[in-house]
Amino acid sequence: MRVLLIEDDKLIGDGLKAGLTKLGFSIDWFSDGKTGLQAIDAAPYDAVILDLSLPGIDGMDILYQWRNSGHDEPVLILTARDALSQKVAGLQNGADDYLCKPFALAEVAARLQALIRRRHGQLTPTLSYNHVVFDPASMKVTSHGEPVILTPKELAILELFMHNAGRVLPRPLIEEKLYNWDEEVSSNAVEVHVHHLRRKLGNDFIRTVHGVGYTLGEAK
CATH class of the missing domain: 3.40.50.2300 (Response regulator)
Known part of the structure; x- marks a missing residue:
């Protein structure tokens, strides 16, 4: 954030x-x-x-x-x-x-x-979507009940998506949320983070909306 x-x-x-x-x-x-x-x-x-x-x-x-x-x-x-x-x-x-x-x-x-x-209208301290649970206070993530290790930027992008479930997030907005003015951003930074999250949380957890951006996969 x-x-x-x-x-x-x-x-x-x-x-x-x-x-x-x-x-x-x-x-x-x-x-x-x-x-x-x-x-x-x-x-x-x-x-x-x-x-x-x-x-x-x-x-x-x-x-x-x-x-x-x-x-x-x-x-x-x-x-x-x-x-x-x-x-x-x-x-x-x-x-x-x-x-x-x-x-x-x-x-x-x-x-x-x-x-x-x-x-964001969230009442509980933890965020959950399908099989993934994220506790921002402890920075701990579980998938199907098992702990998952994420980098700080991966945690940040996961929190962003989970706060905006059901919304398509354009890549420029994701970059603005993830990086401050002191940080250099490579042209494919968001794509790399999304790739790593899919590898760790499942390919269907984040969906690409071609020409627009990314969104969480279908709720189950």
């Missing part, structure tokens, strides 16, 4: 980007408020981590402008502002969650996963 991170503290930003990337998220990190405000239009983000005390423009003003312009991406405010009145204001202005610094990486990841689940 692709996440927009707006945080001006280099130590915190570095830690979040490195830690969340290891957990399977694709992170675009901006440290300036004005740049971060505009960045949300540049990619199909699944969630946002937003600091409030930012150079250029305050995070609360960013959130206000996003919501007024129709952006509905889930926003997790991550800030040192820990007064109850500030938490209430953040949630009333459109934030979906509010977490104060200092924080634990595991909690940030869990809150992001919960926000993304809610956005």
Whole structure:
């Protein structure tokens, strides 16, 4: 899942980007408020981590402008502002969650996963489709009850497909969800990942829609 991170503290930003990337998220990190405000239009983000005390423009003003312009991406405010009145204001202005610094990486990841689940209308913490079960929190996959080892990118593309069961995903959209702006993408990267997933999960698990993209196979 692709996440927009707006945080001006280099130590915190570095830690979040490195830690969340290891957990399977694709992170675009901006440290300036004005740049971060505009960045949300540049990619199909699944969630946002937003600091409030930012150079250029305050995070609360960013959130206000996003919501007024129709952006509905889930926003997790991550800030040192820990007064109850500030938490209430953040949630009333459109934030979906509010977490104060200092924080634990595991909690940030869990809150992001919960926000993304809610956005897709998913009630349970695990994703399942036919014989495949995926737990995003533990990054474990089983097929017919047996564990399957997937690479981080394979896990990311599997989660994307399982969140969008019944929908055909064009290759450019898959690339945008899988890769941040710092990563180079080879012309056949998606095809390679799909090939590996089919080899590990079954040839009929992902279906090619020629000229359009890919979708999960028929539900059984």
